[in-house]
Amino acid sequence: MSASRLSVAAVAAAAAAVSTCQNRAYADSSFRFNPFSSSSSQKQKQQQEADQTANQKSDAKPEPEEPKGAGFDPEALERGAKALREINSSPHAKQVFDVMRKQEQSRLAEVAAEKTHYEVIQAQIDIDRQRKLHEEQRNLIQQQAQAKAQMLRYEDELARKRMQTDHEAQKRHNVELVKMQEESSIRKEQARRTTEEQIQAQQRQTEKERAEIERETIRVKAMAEAEGRAHEAKLTEEHNRRMLVERINGEREKWLAAINTTFSHIEGGVRTLLTDRNKLTMTIGGATALAAGIYTTREGSRVLWGYINRILGQPSLIRESSMSRLPFSRVISQAKNNAKKYSTAAGSATPSESKNGFTNIILHPSLQKRIEHLARATANTKTHQAPFRNMMFYGPPGTGKTMVAREIARKSGLDYAMMTGGDVAPLGTQAVTKIHEIFDWAKKSNKGLLLFIDEADAFLSERNSTHMSEAQRSALNALLFRTGDQSRDTVLVLATNRPGDLDSAVTDRIDEVIEFPLPGEEERFKLLNLYLSNYLSNEGDSGSGKGSLFKKKTQKITIKDISGDVIREAAKKTEGFSGREIAKLMASVQAAVYGRPDCVLDSQLFREVVDYKVVEHHQRLKLAAEGGHPV
Numbered sequence: 001m002s003a004s005r006l007s008v009a010a011v012a013a014a015a016a017a018v019s020t021c022q023n024r025a026y027a028d029s030s031f032r033f034n035p036f037s038s039s040s041s042q043k044q045k046q047q048q049e050a051d052q053t054a055n056q057k058s059d060a061k062p063e064p065e066e067p068k069g070a071g072f073d074p075e076a077l078e079r080g081a082k083a084l085r086e087i088n089s090s091p092h093a094k095q096v097f098d099v100m101r102k103q104e105q106s107r108l109a110e111v112a113a114e115k116t117h118y119e120v121i122q123a124q125i126d127i128d129r130q131r132k133l134h135e136e137q138r139n140l141i142q143q144q145a146q147a148k149a150q151m152l153r154y155e156d157e158l159a160r161k162r163m164q165t166d167h168e169a170q171k172r173h174n175v176e177l178v179k180m181q182e183e184s185s186i187r188k189e190q191a192r193r194t195t196e197e198q199i200q201a202q203q204r205q206t207e208k209e210r211a212e213i214e215r216e217t218i219r220v221k222a223m224a225e226a227e228g229r230a231h232e233a234k235l236t237e238e239h240n241r242r243m244l245v246e247r248i249n250g251e252r253e254k255w256l257a258a259i260n261t262t263f264s265h266i267e268g269g270v271r272t273l274l275t276d277r278n279k280l281t282m283t284i285g286g287a288t289a290l291a292a293g294i295y296t297t298r299e300g301s302r303v304l305w306g307y308i309n310r311i312l313g314q315p316s317l318i319r320e321s322s323m324s325r326l327p328f329s330r331v332i333s334q335a336k337n338n339a340k341k342y343s344t345a346a347g348s349a350t351p352s353e354s355k356n357g358f359t360n361i362i363l364h365p366s367l368q369k370r371i372e373h374l375a376r377a378t379a380n381t382k383t384h385q386a387p388f389r390n391m392m393f394y395g396p397p398g399t400g401k402t403m404v405a406r407e408i409a410r411k412s413g414l415d416y417a418m419m420t421g422g423d424v425a426p427l428g429t430q431a432v433t434k435i436h437e438i439f440d441w442a443k444k445s446n447k448g449l450l451l452f453i454d455e456a457d458a459f460l461s462e463r464n465s466t467h468m469s470e471a472q473r474s475a476l477n478a479l480l481f482r483t484g485d486q487s488r489d490t491v492l493v494l495a496t497n498r499p500g501d502l503d504s505a506v507t508d509r510i511d512e513v514i515e516f517p518l519p520g521e522e523e524r525f526k527l528l529n530l531y532l533s534n535y536l537s538n539e540g541d542s543g544s545g546k547g548s549l550f551k552k553k554t555q556k557i558t559i560k561d562i563s564g565d566v567i568r569e570a571a572k573k574t575e576g577f578s579g580r581e582i583a584k585l586m587a588s589v590q591a592a593v594y595g596r597p598d599c600v601l602d603s604q605l606f607r608e609v610v611d612y613k614v615v616e617h618h619q620r621l622k623l624a625a626e627g628g629h630p631v
């Protein structure tokens, strides 16, 4: 029993020694497997502790202390060798070695198992590592993908921003381009306009120069003609004087001879007469009758010559003139005026005339005041021998321009002559001569002449206008020439519906410009009243009524219920009517009254005529608007 115990202890010691050596060898050779080496060293430690415990138990006597070397412990080898020796000497050596071999095998198996376990762990670690690596790679790829996507997004955003910026820049550029183009076109337009204006200014300048030259030519021509005429007149006068002297001398001699003869005859005759009383009486009576006949004939022929001179001397362009009246008609009118003056002085003047300076002319109060003032100024100008002021009347047709011109002439004591611009064009080349004739003729007036040119725009329009003929232009230049200086014998009054068409040189000669508008409601009311009394009142029905259309009236007109309100209503309806239209309306009323057997004018008939005249007026306006003509 003790032997076996001993052998077991020896084997254990040997095994421990061997294993220690092996462990050292392991520990030296395999640093790689740290966990295993640590566990084997622990085991070795445990083994050593177990061996020590077994040795202590088996030996129970203290082993002398071996000096401990630095790296190698010979004690174990010694103990191993001792144990081997004991084993060798033991009969159970074989069994011991078997056990040892089995232990070794089982230990190796353990080590292999541990190794396998470790390998499994290692593989697991590898797998984990690989998985981690893979995950990391995947994360990395994901991150890269994210970064790339972000990058792409960023690039895309950048590209979009760039595109937007480019687009805005392009837009700005386009706007600038358009602006530049606009500016350039404006500049071009301005340049074109400037050029056109320059060309027009040049043309105007050329026209002006041409007109100036023409005027100068006409002036020089006129002066030359005047000089020629003066020279001719001088020569004629000289010749006439010589002839007269010769004739007087001849006559004197003839008369002397005749006187001598006569005296000798007279002497004989006187002697006979003194002796015969009857013959003396007859001779005295015959001489007186002869003297009276001679005087009457001379005065009569002088008056007749003056009249013929006026009639034949009146230029053909003058349509109406106060200078062409028969001398006896002037005497009659003078007598009439005197009679009027007398009756006025006696307090029988018509209210309209005493109050209103212009008989039968209805104007707006302010216009009337101005006209009266002008008439007074013209009269005073004439009295003081100052230069006359020219006038222009403009406004729609039939507003009283001609009437006023005539009245101004009458009031200011001037002669009056009227011509129409439309008559000038048909005269062609004769027009210039005729214009000069008028102004020469105007000089014959002792009182001064108011020359009224109606439709002045027909021949005094802008000289640059294309539809103006050369003859018309010359006529206009002639008028401009004759009115260039302020005149002391002619007042020029132009009337036109289109003042804007007049040549600037013509308007330059005008001192007073007066507008004649269409009558307002108050004026229409007065006009209706005026023409009602002129055409329909029975005053002066003896045939001399100033307003009667027919001098002889066989039946009296009866006016019924035509109150102020009825006339006021008509004045309201006739808005846009001229004075002439209102006069015509009342003439129509008169015709309508004469159309009735009883010659009664009542408010119904009056209203009917007014209504159809208003309709007619609007139709005329419409037609004129369609035709593009002024009414």
Ligand SMILES: Nc1ncnc2c1ncn2[C@@H]1O[C@H](COP(=O)(O)OP(=O)(O)OP(=O)(O)O)[C@@H](O)[C@H]1O
Pocket: 360, 361, 362, 363, 396, 397, 398, 399, 400, 401, 402, 403, 404, 454, 495, 497, 527, 578, 579, 580, 581, 583
């Ligand atoms: N203000 C007015 N007062 C009274 N009657 C007027 C007035 N205006 C016009 N008339 C009447 O109209 C007629 C024409 O007037 P007048 O010839 O003076 O007009 P006008 O302006 O010269 O016209 P036109 O431009 O056509 O020559 C006159 O005879 C008169 O009957």
